[in-house]
Amino acid sequence: MDIAITGIGVGCGAGHGKPAFRHALFDAPDLFGVLRREGRESPADTPPFLGVEMPDPPDILPPRQARTASFSARAALSSLAEVWDQAGLDAVAPERIGLIVGGTNLMAREQALALRAYSDRLVYVPPRHGHMFLDTDICGLCTAAFAIRGFARTVGAASASGAVAIISATEALRAGAVDACIVIGAMQDPGAHDLQALRAMGAMGAPHFADSPGRACRPMDRDHDGFLYGEACAALVLQRSGDVDDGAILGRLLGAGQVADGTRGPEPCSAAQVQAAERALAEAGLTAADIDYVSGHATGTPAGDATEIETYRSLGLGHARINATKSITGHPLSAAGVVEVAAVLMQMAEGRLHPTRNLETPLDPDFGWVGPGGATHAINHALKFSFGFGGISTALIIGAP
Incomplete structure (x- = not known):
């Protein structure tokens, strides 16, 4: 049973x-800079945190x-409003509409600010703090x-949360639980503690590009040194x-695979x-x-890109065109899978591929990388990867409408 994608709502550093x-995708403006939202200040005498807000x-x-x-939550509602209108969900019975929000620990920065503000006057904590920092508050x-x-x-599912939410939505549709399922890749809002921990483990980069933030995010380039965080949210x-007119279909979800690797x-x-x-392709x-x-x-x-290139080799993907949306948006963490599926669908509609910013010296030049100039290309079958801490690997196959 093919699953159709009939609506896109999205927000990123370029706007909502x-x-x-x-x-953002096709003009690839430089959206990167020092993160300045309250609660993301770097420790004293250390380089500032870079990314996209x-x-x-x-x-x-x-x-x-x-x-x-x-x-x-406000970013999620903005994306939901856009996708609701495009998909015409007012015509669907409310009890036949489901919602899956991809992401956990979504409001860490704001919760840390609240803890700081009320640390010496706990009796004045607002009652709403009992639920507003729960991920389910976005559902409510x-x-x-x-x-x-x-x-x-x-x-x-960590950075694979969005992709796993998409897989969960297809399962609900195939089971007949609902007739339309909204998937939100929620904006994960890390604070300074989270960002410093990611830097300490070597996942988040940019120390040697601290003076030129626009050059710091370099997926699949030999001069990479880690990801840069990017605020983003998307809804599908x-x-x-079979339940929708062909003209309403933006793309078709043909197969999905999810594997736990035991790490x-x-x-x-x-x-x-x-x-x-392989599971997604077989489906x-x-x-x-x-x-x-x-x-x-x-x-x-460095470890993630090298491992992913090994995966491309093992699958025999040397003929395919490949690009990296995070080079434009930064890494949206929980939202990444949904944001990047939205990017796949928009590239399908345009018949062209967005640039990969800063991809100047690819780790392996034998692949069909889309570099800083972008490319004209009609997508028939796309493979979308999303991976998350905790040994979570996912793959989605998206077909053109």
Whole structure:
């Protein structure tokens, strides 16, 4: 049973909405700089944290309610409003609409600020703090603002959360639980403690590009030194292909694979990545030879990029075009899988591939990298990888409409 994607809502460092995201993808402006949102200050005498921060989301909630919503929740509501309209969900019975939010520990920065603000006056903690920092608060705000009455839940898989949420939505549709399922790759909002921990483990980079943030994010380039965080959020609507008009279909989810490799931390595993791709290809009834485009997980970490290239070799993907959306948006952590599927769909619609910023000296020049200039290319079958800490490897096969 093919699953159709019928709506996209998105926000990134270039702004909120598909026009801003399209501009970011194909014009590839330099969105990187020092992270300045309160609670992301680097330790004294250390380089600042670099990355991408987005503008404030448009107002969806009434002002009184908006004041009690986290930044992540307001970004999610903005993407949901956009996707709701595009997919025409007002025509679907509310009890036949589901919601899956991809991500965990989504409001760490704001929770840390609250702990700091009330540390010496705990008796004055606002009652709303009992629920507003829970990931499920995004479910509650979304279902209160929109007619979603089927089910609502969150799923967590670190940086693969968005992709796992998409897989969960396809399972709900195939089981007949709902007729439309909204997937939100929620904006994960790390604070200074989280960013310093990621830097300490060697995952987050940029110390030797501290004076030139725009050059620091370099997926698959020999001069990479780690990922850069990027604020982003995206929403998709998934429906059974037979339930919608062909003209409403933006792309088709043909297959998916998810594998646990048995590791705890950030150790990538090529064998698991290959297995996830093979499962997705088998479900789609395709082989690697049918894949003409790969949207890499491609974070810019030395171990991650090298392992992913090994996966490409093992699968025989030397013929496919490959690019890295994180070179433009930064790494949105939990939201990455949904943001990057949105990018795949927009590239399908445009018949061209977005640039990979700063890809000047590829780690392996024998692959079909899309460099800083972008490329014209009609995507028929795309392979989208997403990997997460904790040994989570996922692969999605997306077909053109």
